Amino acid sequence: MTMNIALIAHDRKKEEMVNFVIAYERVFAGHTLYATGTTGTRIMEKTKLNIHRFMSGPLGGDQQIGALVATNEMDLIVFLRDPLMAQPHEPDIIALLRLCDVQGIPCATNIATAELLVKALDRGDFAWRELVHKYKPGVDHV
Numbered sequence: 001m002t003m004n005i006a007l008i009a010h011d012r013k014k015e016e017m018v019n020f021v022i023a024y025e026r027v028f029a030g031h032t033l034y035a036t037g038t039t040g041t042r043i044m045e046k047t048k049l050n051i052h053r054f055m056s057g058p059l060g061g062d063q064q065i066g067a068l069v070a071t072n073e074m075d076l077i078v079f080l081r082d083p084l085m086a087q088p089h090e091p092d093i094i095a096l097l098r099l100c101d102v103q104g105i106p107c108a109t110n111i112a113t114a115e116l117l118v119k120a121l122d123r124g125d126f127a128w129r130e131l132v133h134k135y136k137p138g139v140d141h142v
């Protein structure tokens with residue numbers, strides 16, 4: 001089953017993200033991928049993956065992904081945040097993580113958790129999301 005996956009990394013985490021996606025490219029290739037602008041571009045430069053790229057994070061990309069989380073259309077988020085540097089769009093970052101908790105969406109904010117989730121994805125542990133896919137979210141279902 002195809003899942004909707006969002007990949008986001010702050011600048012000092014982008015190399016880690018690219019290496020991670022290269023390592024699990026076979027798994028990611030079977031899913032629909034989304035990313036904030038620069039993260040998506042960096043991954044596409046180094047892999048054969050096709051990624052739907054939103055705006056760059058500071059320009060609203062986190063919020064665009066958050067909108068899909070709000071309607072329960074995103075199945076997995078890998079968000080490699082920089083825990084040691086303040087971000088100008090901190091409110092957007094917090095908002096995205098909050099929406100993941102509102103909807104109960106698996107969200108990894110470090111590489112160790114990301115690896116566990118991607119292995120679970122490969123094993124089929126995300127099958128429960130199929131039930132969510134059948135349910136059509138949107139304004140009629142507020």
Ligand SMILES: O=C(CO)COP(=O)(O)O
Pocket residue numbers: 008009010011035036037038039040055056057058061062089093
């Ligand atoms: O800032 C980000 C997430 O908060 C990431 O944005 P970019 O992928 O465009 O660098």
